[in-house]
Amino acid sequence: MQTESEEALQTRRDLEAVWGGTQTWAAQQEKEKEKEQEKAAEAGTDKRDGDADQDRPQKWRKGPSTSSWEGWDNRGKRPWQGQDKPQKEAAESEQTQELIKCLVKMTVRHEQELMRIRPDVGFIGFCDTTEMGCIPLLKQVSENWADLHSKGQVTTGLKTILERMQRCLNVGWALQSECALNPAWVYHTWDAKEKKQVVSTDPPLKHAEALRLIDVLIEDLAKEGVLTRFGSTKQQILQEKPTTEVIPMMLQLSLRGQASDLCYDAMKKLSGNAIVKLQGVRWRPERAHKPPLAMALEEAYLAVPYCDWSRRDHQGSWDLTPFPARLVNRTGLCYANSTLQALLWLSEISGTDFGQLQQGRRLLRTNQAICLPDCLSLRRLFAGWMRLHQQHDAGEFLAHCLHTAQAEAWEGGWQARLENPDNITDSGTLLQAIPLHLPGANPQALVDKWHGQFSRHALTHHSGLVFLQLCRYTEGADKDKSVLRVRPGDSIVLPIFTQAVGLTARHETFQVAVIIYHLGETSTSGHYLTLLGVRQSDRWDYYVSDDNRPPRKAKSRDLQLVDHNAYLIGLMRSL
Structure with missing residues (x-):
């Protein structure tokens, strides 16, 4: 999504301002472009060597299959909308029509049940794919600092920590409070009209409270039956080189149990808060939206001649606006x-x-x-x-x-x-x-x-x-x-x-x-x-x-x- 890309870009710049680093994201992008140009030059040499093969007659290519799901994506329109030639309409028996009606209605209602449950159990995290958003790196830095501190070899003093905290204040992630080491972390929301991230009106979250919530997650998420799902939606996390600005991570909790309730409350309070940006992640609760496949199923059913829904009854009054009186x-x-x-x-x-x-x-x-x-x-x-x-x-x-x-x-x-x-x-x-x-x-x-x-x-x-x-x-x-x-x-x-x-x-x-x-x-x-x-x-x-x-x-x-x-x-x- 364009919005996710814009949010990721802004977050990366803020991370650079907070953490610093020897190599900025822009420099990394420049090096990647140079590598791509070198590969393109090599590919051009290979192409010239293969020009002689272009005079050969091409093999006949098989057209898109009408019985596969490819037709839903590749042609830019639904199969029943893109047919120019008249085709004889298949006549299903009354029993088949009734079966299809029941299956569609049951599937749609089942999906609505899932829609109802998702906001109560699920969260989505958008993990930035840069090294600055790498959680293991942050963990390693923390462990190294603790090890050096125990040996009396700490070279990073409190002043440096306060300087980094000041960077968070400068980019607008945190606000000053009564104690310099206990700032208040603001909540962010996306302004679709302005196409930028803005500070939410929700009250900021104190640093000590945020740490307590993180402790709750560390303690209770590992308990049996609390975490029911955690992973990338499309296995993007396994890619050697990410191809997108962000990788969506799905987290779902159980509906039952005190530990699940504590974890849900903690995740809800941390969602949208700037403190999790230190990990290069932005969490938000799942929304009760209808998946594209479910919408496609309903559209397909509305297109058949024996559909007993009316489009207005099915879609509701999407074209209505509130009464102006x-x-x-x-x-x-x-x-x-x-x-x-x-x-x-x-x-x-x-x-x-x-x-x-x-x-x-x-x-x-x-x-x-x-x-x-x-x-x-x-x-x-x-x-x-x-x-x-x-x-x-x-x-x-x-x-x-x-x-x-x-x-x-x-x-x-x-x-x-x-x-x-x-x-x-x-x-x-x-x-x-x-x-x-x-x-x-x-x-x-x-x-x-x-x-x-x-x-x-x-x-x-x-x-x-x-x-x-x-x-x-x-x-x-x-x-x-x-x-x-x-x-x-x-x-x-x-x-x-x-x-x-x-x-x-x-x-x-x-x-x-x-x-x-x-x-x-x-x-x-x-x-x-x-x-x-x-x-x-x-x-x-x-x-x-x-x-x-x-x-x-x-x-x-x-x-x-x-x-x-x-x-x-x-x-x-x-x-």
Whole structure:
């Protein structure tokens, strides 16, 4: 990737500034060019010797095979798109078509399960291929220094160490703190617009804390069952001379065990931090992206005549942008604005009908200021709501909206069951958000905890849309500000009972589409905002919807607020 190459180049220059060295990377590149020119000159001599053979008739060359995977890469387009000559369409039997449909759907859903798991277990490290990024070299330097120090032969004093630390400060990797030997290492992120690496807004990591995290990794990674995968994706590490700027290294941890949790937390805190650049490595968590092969499979299935997907239903609303309307709030309407913004956007992006409130989507598509209670199409909604201009709990207003809309997309329910004898201990409909109790490592952990109670909880049926509610507010207690990272595009698996009685459940994957978060100590005070997810072909973009202004791109500060204040999470069923 171009971005990885640019990051690698910048990191190499920074490494040269920090570590110094007898030979810079630019000089190495110059020598390599000279060697290549010498080889080219020798090859030119060999070519002149072989010119006499060019008059011989060439052998017939076999064309690309249509039955191999070569056609996917070499021709620049899919096989079914590049055929100019009409071909007779193969007619598969109904049984074959049904088999293909089932296999494709099962494969796609299996891949989505893997997508959900990858961010929770995996990290990617981009190792620079220069000698400066060689981890064994750094280890050898450290061991030699310790050996000389034990013998009293150290020639590098504290002043030299401080000078190297000053180099880290000069290139922007570290910041001064209360102690010169305990600086704070900054986090970096890539600015795609500026095409350069910039300092992140995340709080810097103290040097002592970074060393503690490294000690955790050294101690716990070696334990049995913690590290499940570590290696290069394409065996590039085995090449004698690397051909790329960076070599991606995959690291995956187990989902279970205290040691795995400690290692995951340590890797998460070290990801993107400048201290690991001293090794010539940049770590980041894996992303829930769809592999190219899975995308190619879906495209191929969409191209066959018996496909029962529509392209719009399959891809979702990739061409949509957030509603441009500005929702006016002169009193305490933020709870209503954020809730309706979330509901209407969830209906828009999922392509579902919002029942009696469907006209609200058309209103929000207009580029103007709108006071929702004044809209004729929403009069029925607000007529049944008491004390409109007083702050309310967004969860209660959400239930009121869903009851008023009477939309088929929200039909569904859940139950809590016991077995031997069969008994239903609790139940509810999806016209109210499913309550999840904090704390938890992630939203999936909260769902698993909800499902695994003594009375087994699960959905009984659904129509594709579900809301979850994080129980941050309890009467007579302070707000629960537990950190829970959740983003639009995240996958969450929900359990569904397979029969009218019994505890057997299957699982279906949903995706987060909207998040209502609340800044305030009680649910009836403070301020509500909405984080909207806009699905692109290879990622999700995040937009913040606030009163009296159109939605804007979310910043790092906004996402931090979501982590501490997420309240209502809107889900839509994945493919």
